[in-house]
Every structure is written in structure tokens, then in C-alpha cells.
Amino acid sequence: MGQHDLNRRQFIKSVGVASVAAATMSMPFIRANASDTRFQGKTLRLLTWSDDTGLAALRNIAATFEAKTGAKVIADRTGSTSEMVAKLKAGGDRAQYDVITLAGVGAEGLASAGLLEKPDLNRIPNIVDVPEKYRTGANGHGIGYLLWCNSLVYSTRTVKEAPTSYAALWDKDMAPNIFLPPPNWTEAMDLIIIAAKLAGGDEHNIEPGFKKLAELKDRVVTLGENPNQIAELFRTGSLDMGGLYAPAFFPNQIRDPAYGLGATFGMKEGFYTDLMQSVMPKHRPGDTDLAYAFINHSLDPLVQGKMAEDIYNGPVNAKAIISAEARKSPYILTPEQIADKAIMHDNAFLATVHEEWIRRYTEIFSS
Amino acid sequence: MRSSSPKRSSPTLRAWLFLTPSLLFLAVLIAASLLVLRMSVGTKGAEWSGFSLASYAQLLQPYYLKSLLLTLRLALISALIAVLLAIPVGYTMARLQSPLLRRIFLAAVLLPLLVNLLLQSYGWLVILGPAGMLNQALKGLGLITRPVMMLYNENGVLMGLVQTAFPLAVLPIASAMRGVSRSYEEAAATLGASRFQVFRQVILPMSLPGIVTGATLVFAYNASSFVVPLLLGGRRVPMLAVMVHDQIAPLMNWPAASAAGVVLIVTTLAIMTLSELFTGRRRRRLEASQ
Amino acid sequence: MKDISASGSELAREDHGPAAKNVSNVPVPSRASSLPRGGRKGDFMKTRMLLPGETGRFASTLSWIILLLAVMPILTMIVMSFSGASNLDFPPASYSLKWYQAAWHTFVSPDSSDVLSLGKALSTSLWVSCLTMILATLVAVPASYALTRCEFRGKAVALQLMSLPLVFPMVVLGLALLLIFDSLPFHLDVSRLVIAHVILALPFVVKNCTAAMVSIGSEVEEAAQMLGASPTRAIIDVVVPLMKSGILAGMLLAFIVSFNEFTVTYFLYNIDVMTVPIWMYSRTVSSLDPTVFSFAVLIVLIDFALIWALEKLVGEGGVSF
Numbered sequence: 011m012g013q014h015d016l017n018r019r020q021f022i023k024s025v026g027v028a029s030v031a032a033a034t035m036s037m038p039f040i041r042a043n044a045s046d047t048r049f050q051g052k053t054l055r056l057l058t059w060s061d062d063t064g065l066a067a068l069r070n071i072a073a074t075f076e077a078k079t080g081a082k083v084i085a086d087r088t089g090s091t092s093e094m095v096a097k098l099k100a101g102g103d104r105a106q107y108d109v110i111t112l113a114g115v116g117a118e119g120l121a122s123a124g125l126l127e128k129p130d131l132n133r134i135p136n137i138v139d140v141p142e143k144y145r146t147g148a149n150g151h152g153i154g155y156l157l158w159c160n161s162l163v164y165s166t167r168t169v170k171e172a173p174t175s176y177a178a179l180w181d182k183d184m185a186p187n188i189f190l191p192p193p194n195w196t197e198a199m200d201l202i203i204i205a206a207k208l209a210g211g212d213e214h215n216i217e218p219g220f221k222k223l224a225e226l227k228d229r230v231v232t233l234g235e236n237p238n239q240i241a242e243l244f245r246t247g248s249l250d251m252g253g254l255y256a257p258a259f260f261p262n263q264i265r266d267p268a269y270g271l272g273a274t275f276g277m278k279e280g281f282y283t284d285l286m287q288s289v290m291p292k293h294r295p296g297d298t299d300l301a302y303a304f305i306n307h308s309l310d311p312l313v314q315g316k317m318a319e320d321i322y323n324g325p326v327n328a329k330a331i332i333s334a335e336a337r338k339s340p341y342i343l344t345p346e347q348i349a350d351k352a353i354m355h356d357n358a359f360l361a362t363v364h365e366e367w368i369r370r371y372t373e374i375f376s377s
Numbered sequence: 378m379r380s381s382s383p384k385r386s387s388p389t390l391r392a393w394l395f396l397t398p399s400l401l402f403l404a405v406l407i408a409a410s411l412l413v414l415r416m417s418v419g420t421k422g423a424e425w426s427g428f429s430l431a432s433y434a435q436l437l438q439p440y441y442l443k444s445l446l447l448t449l450r451l452a453l454i455s456a457l458i459a460v461l462l463a464i465p466v467g468y469t470m471a472r473l474q475s476p477l478l479r480r481i482f483l484a485a486v487l488l489p490l491l492v493n494l495l496l497q498s499y500g501w502l503v504i505l506g507p508a509g510m511l512n513q514a515l516k517g518l519g520l521i522t523r524p525v526m527m528l529y530n531e532n533g534v535l536m537g538l539v540q541t542a543f544p545l546a547v548l549p550i551a552s553a554m555r556g557v558s559r560s561y562e563e564a565a566a567t568l569g570a571s572r573f574q575v576f577r578q579v580i581l582p583m584s585l586p587g588i589v590t591g592a593t594l595v596f597a598y599n600a601s602s603f604v605v606p607l608l609l610g611g612r613r614v615p616m617l618a619v620m621v622h623d624q625i626a627p628l629m630n631w632p633a634a635s636a637a638g639v640v641l642i643v644t645t646l647a648i649m650t651l652s653e654l655f656t657g658r659r660r661r662r663l664e665a666s667q
Numbered sequence: 668m669k670d671i672s673a674s675g676s677e678l679a680r681e682d683h684g685p686a687a688k689n690v691s692n693v694p695v696p697s698r699a700s701s702l703p704r705g706g707r708k709g710d711f712m713k714t715r716m717l718l719p720g721e722t723g724r725f726a727s728t729l730s731w732i733i734l735l736l737a738v739m740p741i742l743t744m745i746v747m748s749f750s751g752a753s754n755l756d757f758p759p760a761s762y763s764l765k766w767y768q769a770a771w772h773t774f775v776s777p778d779s780s781d782v783l784s785l786g787k788a789l790s791t792s793l794w795v796s797c798l799t800m801i802l803a804t805l806v807a808v809p810a811s812y813a814l815t816r817c818e819f820r821g822k823a824v825a826l827q828l829m830s831l832p833l834v835f836p837m838v839v840l841g842l843a844l845l846l847i848f849d850s851l852p853f854h855l856d857v858s859r860l861v862i863a864h865v866i867l868a869l870p871f872v873v874k875n876c877t878a879a880m881v882s883i884g885s886e887v888e889e890a891a892q893m894l895g896a897s898p899t900r901a902i903i904d905v906v907v908p909l910m911k912s913g914i915l916a917g918m919l920l921a922f923i924v925s926f927n928e929f930t931v932t933y934f935l936y937n938i939d940v941m942t943v944p945i946w947m948y949s950r951t952v953s954s955l956d957p958t959v960f961s962f963a964v965l966i967v968l969i970d971f972a973l974i975w976a977l978e979k980l981v982g983e984g985g986v987s988f
Contacts, residue, residue, distance in 0.1 A: 096625050097934055100845045106937070119629050122422070187507075192612040194627045231507065232529040232611030236495070239502060242755050246508030248524070268754060365628055369440050376613050389820055395813035396825060398806040399869065403828050406866050409843035410831070416843075462733050469730040480978050483919075484971050488738045490923050491970045493947055496963050500740025503747075503757040510757065540737050545871070548916035549878045555912050556882040572723060583882070590878040594871065597833035604930075621836045631842070638839040645834040646827055653826075 050080035052300050057086045057094065057107040061237075063156075063258055063286075066321040067111060067308075075307045081300055095119050098291075108296040109304055110289050111155065114357045115196060117148035117287045126151040127292045133302040136309035136327065143354060144285055144326040152287030155308045156317055157324030157352065159343055160197055160254035160282045161273040163240075168250045172274040172340070176204050179251060180225060188226065189240055189252035192233040193371040197254040199360050200282040202367055204254075207279070213359065216367075224374050233375060245269045254282060257322045257341045264322075264341060273322075273341055280353045283324060324348050417635035424631055432636035441620070441637065445644065448600055448617040451531070452645075455538035456596040459546040462539070463591055467550030468580070471557075490544050494537075498608040501528060501537070529611025537609040538599045545598055546591035553587020554580060593649055600645045617641050741967075748960035770961040785962075788946040789969075792926055795857060795942065799864040799925040803872045804918050806865070808910075811876035812902060816885060833870040841934030848935065856940045863935055864925040871924060872917030879913020880906065915981045919974060926970065 056072065058064040064087045072083040086107070095116040098106075110120075120126050128150050131137055137145055137153070144154040162173050169184060178184050191197035206212055206219025231249060234240040237259035243249040245268065257264055257273040264271045275281045288305045290298075307313060314330035317323055324343040325332070336342045420427035435441070466486065473479045489497070504510050507524040515521045527533055557580050565575045581588075599605075603618035610616075617637060624634035743757060751761030813819075814826060832840070841863075848859045855862075883906060891901040907914070929944040936945055943966060947959070 093626055093933065096629065096842065097845070099629065100842055100934070101849065104849065115627065194623045230613075231526070233613060235607060235612050236498075239498070242499070242502060243507070245754060246506065248507035266754075365630070368623065368628070372615055373440060376615050389817075392813040392817035392819040392822075395809040395817075399810040399829075399873075402806065402862060402865050402869065405844070405847065405862055406828070406831060406835075408847050409840060410835075412843045412846060413839055465726050466730040466733055469727050476979075480975055482734075483978060484974050485734050485738060487919065487923060487970075487974060488741050488967070490920075491927065491967055492741050492744070493927070493944070493963055493966075496744050496960065497740045499747075499755055500743040503743050503755055504739060540740075543737050545920070548920065549875050549913075552875065552879055552912040552916050553882060556879065556909075586878045586881045590874045593830075594833070594874060597830060597870070601834050601836045603836070603838070618836045618838075622838045625838050625842060634839055634842075638836045641836060642831070642834050646830060649830055649834075650823075650827065 048079075049297075049300055049303065052081045052297050054081055054083050054109065054296055054300050054304055055086070055107045056083055056304075057110045057112075059087065059111065061259065062261055063321055063323065064111075066317055070316045070320055071304075071308050071313055074313060075304055078307070079303065083304075098125065099123050104293065106295065107291060108294045108301045110291065111286060112289065113158065113196070114147045114152065114285050114287060115361070117152035117289050118357060118361065120289065120291075121148040121151040125291055127290045129153055129290055129302070129305070134306045134309065136306050136311075139311070139327050139329045140309060141326075141328055141349070147285050147287045147357070148289070152285075152289045153305050153309075154285045154326045155288050155305070156286045156314075157326055157343075157348065158256055158258065158284040158286050159275060159322075159324045159348075159352065160200065160256050160284075161275050161341075162251065162253040162277060163244075163255045163257070163271065163273045164251040165244050165247070165249060165270050166272040167247065167270045169272075172272065172276060173251070174276060175278050176253070177208060179253065180208075180222070182229070185251035186229060187231050187248060187250050188229050189232050189234045189243070189249055189255075190226065190230055190375070191254055192235045193368045193375075196284055196355065196360065197256075197282070198371050199364065199367055200355055201254055202371065203355070204279065204282075213356075216363075220370055220374065223371070227375060230375060241269055241271060244271050261320070261322055261341075275340070275343060275347065275351065280351045283348070283352045283354055285326070285354065286323070318342055324352065413635045413638055416631050417639050419632045421630045421632055427632075429632075432630075432632040433640075435633060436636055436640055441617075444615045444617045444620055445640065447615065448641070449644065449648065451535055451538060451614075451616065452596050452600040452602075453648075455535055455542060455599050456546075456592045458535075458539050459543050459595045460550070460588060460592045463543060463546035463550050464581075464588070467547050467584075467587075468554055468576070470547065470551040471554035486547050487544050489541050494541065494604050494608060497541075498537075501533070501609060505533070505536075528609055529613060531610070531614055533609040533611075534606045534614045534616070537605040538602060541602075541605060542595040542598050545594040549587040549590040549594070550584060551587075553584035553590075556587075557583045589652070593652065597645055597649060601641060744960050745964055748957060748964050750957060753957060766957045766961045769958045770965065785943075785946055788941050788943045791857070791860075791940055792943040793969075795860050795864060796922050796925040798861050799868055800918050800922040802861065803865045803868040803921040804914060807869060807872035807876050807917060808907065808914065811873050811880055812906070814873070815877050815880045829873045830870055832866050837930035841931040844931065845934040856937070859935050860932060860940060860942070863931050864928060865921075867928060867931065868921035868924045871920040872914075875913045875917035875920065876910060879910040879916075883909045911981060915978065918981065919977060922973065922977070923970065 054075075058067050064085075068083075068085055068087070072085060075081065076083055094110075094112060098110070098120060117126070126148070131145070134153065140154065144157065146153060162176065162178065164173060164178075164185075173184070179188055191201060202216065202219045202223065203213045204219075205222040206216050209218035209222040211218035231243065232239070234252065234255065237255075240249070240252070240255070241260045241263040245263075247270075255273075260271065263269045264273065288308060290301055290305075294301065309327050311327055311329045311331045314325040314327040315332045315336075318325040318330060318332055319336040319342055322341045322343075325345060325348075328345045328349070330345055332342060332344055337344060416424050417432055418428055418430060419425060420429050420431070470479065470482050470486070473482060502509065505527040506512070507526065507528075511527070512521070512524040515525065527536075561579050561583070562575050565579045566572075570578065601618045603616065603622050606614045606616040606619050607622075618641065621634050621637045621641070624630045624637060747755065747757065747759065748766055749762050749764065750756065750759030751763040751765070752759060810829070814822065814829070844859070844863050848855060887905055887909065888898070888901045891905045892898060896904065926942075927944055928942070929948065932942055932945060933948075936942065947962060947966075
């Protein structure tokens with residue numbers, strides 16, 4: 011429509027991007043490096059999340075990258091993994107994006123459709139600080155850049171002490187009104203495994219899990235597809251507890267005492283994580299060096315620390331710098347906590363049972 | 378003097394001439410349908426080369442059959458309720474004299490279609506949620522102790538379906554009623570009919586095409602609805618379109634999604650055709666009498 | 668075709684569907700006289716006698732109640748957009764215009780990319796929706812004529828085709844259309860949105876037009892032709908004006924369907940061609956920000972203005988095309 015000139019003037023162009031605060035935010039923690047200005051004038055097309063994590067990625071990763079290297083980042087922020095992936099798969103070899111950030115299951119889908127390039131790890135120097143298991147995913151096609159960590163969410167008004175075990179969900183007195191993840195989320199799959207383990211089975215012996223889940227049916231208010239609705243239900247006292255859910259879904263509401271929202275990672279069984287990955291499509295519109303530099307930048311210790319503090323995701327870089335102030339918060343995970351308690355689920359295994367488990371989960375909870 | 382006048386049976390050519398502009402767009406739709414049909418007999422990963430009826434076989438499981446029945450049932454009930462509510466509203470709208478009032482009415486009727494459903498769902502949460510205004514009022518009056526769950530279940534979904542498709546029923550009914558000349562009402566009144574009799578025996582039958590159109594539109598629109606059950610059903614009301622969405626989105630099983638889509642389309646169209654046949658006879662009588 | 672009834676001036680001001688075909692011999696009372704109605708059951712509490720054809724208090728009260736219930740969540744949302752707090756507390760503890768200020772700020776502030784995105788999305792949306800509305804109507808009116816007046820082979824198929832977009836699950840349709848458009852040798856941007864939206868809007872326009880056309884008997888056309896008009900003129904000059912309210916209903920629905928369409932558009936948009944619902948989507952998924960309510964109110968106002976204009980233009984007493 012003849013508005014291409016405007017693109018050039020833009021600093022960050024995105025769909026409904028960060029609020030005014032982000033644009034005026036100062037970035038003292040990134041020092042401009044003279045040698046990195048070789049990317050001056052180049053453009054990177056990024057596809058990322060539509061929720062707060064995407065906003066944070068733009069604030070902490072993209073904006074700082076632009077300040078450091080002089081490149082421009084054009085971001086499309088309309089993806090939740092599932093629809094994003096379906097659209098990309100349908101798009102085939104049309105080059106739209108240089109880097110895409112998405113969840114493991116989406117990366118695998120794209121990789122198996124042959125749409126991704128396997129990145130050369132030697133071109134990502136920061137990766138040496140990342141523990142082996144968080145480095146790559148999707149058979150080497152994705153580079154981990156943050157850990158999506160799932161917690162138990164509870165009402166600080168009715169639940170006095172943070173629960174120490176997932177069994178709290180089955181406690182009628184502690185949690186008379188609960189919410190659970192929707193069936194199509196991997197969190198639901200993890201919950202089934204947790205229920206199975208609590209009932210004496212495990213992921214290969216899953217029947218006890220479904221039986222145990224069925225016990226929750228009467229107390230389930232909703233399956234939380236929309237985090238804002240969940241936060242609102244907590245605020246008005248209609249929910250006491252729920253999981254698995256990431257505090258990263260509502261960082262603002264958790265910080266606001268009026269909501270009475272709390273979240274804990276301290277379950278003795280450990281907390282489940284999902285590796286969020288950056289991938290490079292085979293057909294890219296922009297510069298390959300630029301794409302590698304961007305991914306490397308997302309693994310920078312300072313950037314990793316900032317993302318963790320901002321959005322309550324877990325950093326993958328073991329050397330991530332998290333301020334002493336932030337370490338006091340129960341929501342901000344440190345690399346040590348992650349090393350200790352994080353559980354990564356097996357995406358390959360889940361892919362085989364995904365469909366059937368979704369069906370059974372839905373059947374249990376349909377009203 | 379013209380030698381031929383347009384009778385019911387015009388030459389086929391003329392009809393197709395009139396249909397040509399729409400055919401250009403419909404051609405794209407037909408291509409899309411064929412594509413979906415082809416995908417539905419493919420296999421995951423080999424959508425174009427594979428051939429298998431597994432996706433359809435899978436749909437015979439009770440899980441999917443229940444979902445299909447649920448979908449059709451909710452669509453049907455919502456159509457009936459919507460039409461029932463739309464009749465008085467359509468009548469009022471058709472008989473409003475002042476153009477200003479008419480426009481306000483029209484805008485108000487169309488509002489549910491104009492506003493993003495996610496935002497409306499927050500509104501519903503505030504009104505009908507467990508801690509919403511209605512529950513608080515009922516508690517205050519001492520009628521209940523535990524909140525009544527009006528959302529995140531079938532009732533919530535039904536209500537959402539009726540509310541969002543309501544304008545689709547009102548508009549055809551209103552335009553049909555507007556087409557019923559006042560002289561009929563006045564004539565009937567002169568002959569001694571009460572207002573209600575006039576309504577029931579003159580206006581309603583003559584607006585029947587509009588009423589049927591309204592019901593059909595609402596039924597079809599709601600049968601493939603997936604946003605309403607998603608937002609107001611708390612993911613607990615598995616209408617078929619939600620399942621289709623899941624097959625495309627996390628599961629990436631396009632053949633299964635296509636197969637489910639085909640089944641949904643075929644059953645809905647079948648029901649609509651039956652209802653057309655059913656009311657067709659009545660309609661032809663109506664046309665003959667005019 | 669003249670109206671032969673007595674109170675010509677009164678009746679002429681109103682719209683007639685089948686006009687006064689069969690009542691030419693019935694003495695229609697003029698407005699001034701009162702009607703013989705005393706002592707009838709079914710009359711409701713009235714201080715003045717209601718004439719047939721006017722809406723009674725019962726009907727209009729019932730209508731207003733139903734409408735109120737239907738728009739309650741929207742009214743709630745509008746009230747919340749004036750709330751002083753940033754949560755969904757209702758009724759709000761305090762009122763303020765700050766969310767409108769924030770929304771205005773995104774319009775006015777030169778650096779924020781929201782400006783350009785929203786402005787561009789808005790103009791794309793308006794452009795696509797207006798095109799959809801016009802095209803869909805131009806296509807639907809002749810189609811509905813063929814479907815109501817003519818008998819031809821394949822009519823049943825054509826009828827079903829017209830209903831198909833309604834029952835097609837949107838996700839599957841979006842995916843299929845994307846695959847089709849991508850397989851074409853040439854590039855389409857705005858056009859693919861328009862094509863998709865016209866397909867989606869067709870059932871609404873066609874059904875409303877056919878319903879309107881059915882109520883107009885074919886004698887009108889025949890009479891016109893007997894008076895010397897060619898078949899085409901008979902349609903354009905006689906049938907179409909009589910169908911106006913049906914056409915208007917279809918046009919409005921086409922516009923609204925197109926303006927608010929999300930699912931299929933999601934598959935077909937790209938960064939340069941984006942509509943308002945896509946833009947809104949990313950804002951509403953993030954942590955709740957009442958600014959989003961302000962934007963919704965703004966969009967409603969735009970829709971209202973367009974509905975107003977359209978009704979004035981096409982509706983009863985409006986310009987005939």
C-alpha cells in the first residue's frame with residue numbers, strides 16, 4: 011500500500027509491540043562494542059511470541075542487539091507456537107523470517123517438515139556456557155535460549171504456605187477450587203505424568219495417571235487457556251490453586267499484590283521445563299552472519315539474566331548474571347536451582363502419545 | 378409488446394449468466410474444498426502422495442461422535458433460541474418510524490458482532506463469573522451459598538453462541554417483516570383480529586422466509602464455531618471445530634483435521650438441506666399466494 | 668404499479684414489500700379514525716388506542732430488554748475502559764480517562780511503532796472491508812435472482828455452494844486458501860484477503876437477498892414487463908429497490924464479517940498487509956491492559972459511523988442504485 015518508506019524510519023517495527031515504557035527504557039547493561047558495528051544498516055526479520063515473553067524478548071534481546079550492532083530488527087509478534095507452526099509449514103519455502111523463537115514441539119514439527127537449517131554451533135561462541143542438555147533441541151535444529159518453567163500457582167490469601175508437592179492439588183481442604191492446563195498444551199502432558207508418578211506409575215505406565223486425574227474433576231473450575239481470565243479468577247477469590255502453569259504468563263499480575271497470586275517452583279518432585287528454541291529457516295531473507303550474531307546475543311550472560319528477571323523464565327546460560335536483589339524473589343530462577351530441580355520432558359516420546367493423551371484428558375474434563 | 382415474459386422456468390443459460398460473477402469466487406472455494414478432500418485421505422507427513430482412510434476411521438470413535446452430536450445439538454438449540462428472541466426485536470425494528478431510532482436500534486443489534494470476542498468474554502466474566510455481579514446479587518439475596526457456575530460449561534457456551542449469532546437472526550427477520558405491508562395488518566384489524574392474532578396469523582407466516590433464513594444462518598454459523606467454546610467453555614465443551622483446530626495446531630495432523638472438517642461440513646449441509654426441503658413446500662405455497 | 672389504497676399519502680411514506688396487490692378492494696381506514704376494537708381479549712394496557720402496524724409497548728419493551736441482555740458484556744467493557752484501576756474490578760473503584768490517553772498516545776507519539784502498525788492496519792482493514800462489501804453485493808444480487816426465480820440444472824448444487832463458506836471450519840479454510848494462493852505463480856497481497864473475505868461474506872449477502880426477493884412475488888416483474896420494460900430493466904428498476912432492506916442487511920453483514928475476521932486472515936496476512944483484528948490479537952494476549960478496551964471502543968465507534976452512513980445511503984428512503 012505504498013507505505014514502505016515508513017519502514018526505514020522505524021527503529022523496531024512490530025505488531026503491537028512493547029508499550030511506550032519499552033521504547034524509552036535505558037539499556038545501561040549493554041556496552042557498545044566497536045567491532046560489532048559491521049551489521050550497521052542490515053535487517054533481521056524475527057518471528058516471536060504474542061504474549062509477554064515476546065514483549066520481553068523484544069525489550070531485552072532485540073532492542074539491546076540493535077543498540078550493540080546497529081542492525082534493525084523487524085519483529086512479527088503474532089505467534090503462539092501452534093498456529094505459527096501450521097502457517098510456516100504451509101508457507102513452505104517462501105522466505106519470511108531469519109530467526110524464529112518457539113517451543114520445542116514446534117521446532118520439531120518444522121524440522122521434520124524439512125524447513126530448518128541445522129545451525130553450526132561453532133558460530134555461536136556463547137553456547138559453551140550452556141549445559142549440554144539445554145544447548146540444542148529438535149535433533150540439533152534448534153538452539154535453546156530460555157527455559158519455560160512451570161510452577162504451581164496458588165492464591166496467597168487462601169493458601170498460607172507455598173505447597174511443597176504436587177499432591178497439594180488433590181488436597182480438598184487446601185485447594186477447593188482449582189484450574190488445570192488445557193488439553194492441547196504440553197503442560198497437560200506433564201501433569202498426566204505427574205499424576206501417574208503420584209499414583210505409582212510413570213510415563214510408560216500411564217493408566218494410574220488418568221485415574222488419579224479423574225479425581226480432580228469436580229473441583230476444576232476451568233482449563234486455563236487464557237492467563238488473564240485465570241489471574242482475574244484468582245483476584246476475585248474464585249480460584250485457590252492450579253498448575254502446571256508458568257508465572258511467565260502473568261508477570262505483571264504476580265507483581266501486583268491486589269491479585270494475591272503466588273507461584274512456587276519448590277515442589278519436591280521437581281518442576282517441569284520446556285526448552286524454548288531459536289531456529290533458522292532454510293530460506294532466509296537476510297544475512298546469515300546476522301542471524302548467528304542474534305542467536306549468540308540471546309545467550310549473552312547479561313541478556314539471559316535480564317530476561318529471567320523480567321519475565322520469570324529460566325536462563326539456559328549457566329553463567330547468567332542475576333542480581334542479588336532478584337535472587338530473593340521466588341519466581342526468578344537461578345541456574346543453580348535449574349541444575350538442581352528442573353525436569354525436561356522427552357519431546358520425542360510425547361510426540362508418540364500426544365494425540366491419544368489429549369483425547370483422554372479432554373474426555374475426563376469435558377463437562 | 379414483449380414476446381416472452383419471465384416465468385419460473387427461465388433458460389438455464391440466463392441463470393448461469395447471473396451466477397457467473399459469484400462463480401469466480403466460488404471457484405476458489407471449490408478448489409479449497411477439493412484440496413481439503415484430498416488432504417483428508419492423505420497421511421500425516423505425506424499429505425499429497427499418501428492414501429489412507431485412517432483419518433475417517435478414526436472419526437468413528439465415540440469421542441468424535443459425541444463431539445459431533447454435541448456440536449449439532451448446541452447449534453440447533455442456539456438457532457431456536459436466537460430466532461425466538463429475534464422475532465420481537467425484528468418486529469420492533471421493522472415498525473420503527475423514526476429513522477434516528479432505527480439506526481440506533483440497528484447499531485445496537487449489531488454490537489455483539491462488532492466487538493472482539495475475547496474482550497466480550499471479560500465482560501461475561503465480570504457479569505456471570507463465579508465472583509461476578511449476578512452471583513454476588515444472588516448471594517446477597519441469600520438464595521445461594523456457593524456460586525452458580527454459569528461460565529466454563531455448556532450453558533456458558535450456549536449463551537455465547539446465542540449472543541454472538543443473534544444479529545444474524547435479527548436482520549433477515551426484520552427485513553422480511555418490513556416487507557409485510559402495513560395494509561395487511563390494518564386489513565386484518567378491520568376484520569376483527571386482535572393485535573396478537575394479527576401478529577400470529579398475518580405477520581409471522583408472511584415473514585417465514587426471513588425466519589427460516591435467520592435460523593439457518595445461526596445454525597450454520599454456530600456449528601463451525603470454535604472461538605466461543607474456547608473462551609466461554611473453559612476448554613471443557615469439545616465442539617467439533619475446536620477438535621479440528623487442535624488437529625491443525627499442536628498436533629499438525631492435517632489429514633485428521635481435514636477429515637473432521639469434511640464430516641462437519643457434510644452433516645451441517647445435510648441438515649440445512651433437509652430443513653429447506655421441509656419449509657420449501659410452505660414457501661412455494663406462500664409464493665403462489667402472493 | 669400503483670398503490671390503489673385510499674390513504675395514499677400515509678402509506679406511501681412506508682415501505683411496501685408486496686405493495687397493495689391484494690388489498691385494493693378493502694377499504695383501508697385512514698389514520699384519523701379509530702378502529703372498532705372495544706372489549707377484545709389480547710389488547711393490553713393502553714391509554715390510547717394503538718393502530719395496527721405500530722409497535723406495542725409489550726413488543727418494544729421486550730425488545731429493549733433482549734437487546735440490553737445481548738449487549739451487557741459490551742456495556743461492561745465500555746465502563747471498564749473508563750476505570751481508574753488496571754484490573755477488571757467492576758464497578759470500578761475510580762474513574763479516569765487514562766486508558767484513552769494511553770491509546771491516544773500510541774496514535775500521536777512519533778517513535779512508537781504502534782502508531783504506524785495501527786494506522787496501517789486500520790486503513791488496510793477499511794479498504795479490504797469496503798471492497799468486500801461492494802464486491803459481495805454486486806456478486807450476490809444477480810446470484811440470488813438466479814437462485815430464486817430460475818429453475819435450472821445444478822440449482823441444488825449452487826444453493827449448497829452458497830452455504831458452504833458458513834459451515835467450513837475456518838481453520839481448515841484458512842490453511843487451504845493459503846496453500847492455494849501460495850501455489851499460484853503470481854503474488855497477491857491485498858487481493859487474497861479480499862477474495863477470502865468475499866467468499867466468507869457471500870452466504871450472508873446471498874441469503875438476505877434471497878429472503879428479500881422471495882417476499883417480492885414475480886408478478887411485480889411481470890407487471891413491469893407488461894408495461895413495456897425489458898427483463899433487465901424490470902429487475903433493476905423494480906425488484907432491486909423493493910429488496911433494499913434485504914440488500915442493506917447483506918451489505919452490513921458483509922462489512923462486519925470482513926472487518927472483524929480473524930482466523931482465515933491470520934493464515935493469509937503478511938507483515939505489510941495486516942488488519943485490525945490481527946493487530947488487536949497480540950495486544951489482548953499479553954497481560955491485561957485496559958488500553959485494549961479503549962481500542963475496542965474506538966473500533967466500535969468506527970463501525971457505528973459506517974453503519975450509520977450505509978443505512979442512510981441504502982436504507983429506506985436512501986439513494987436507490
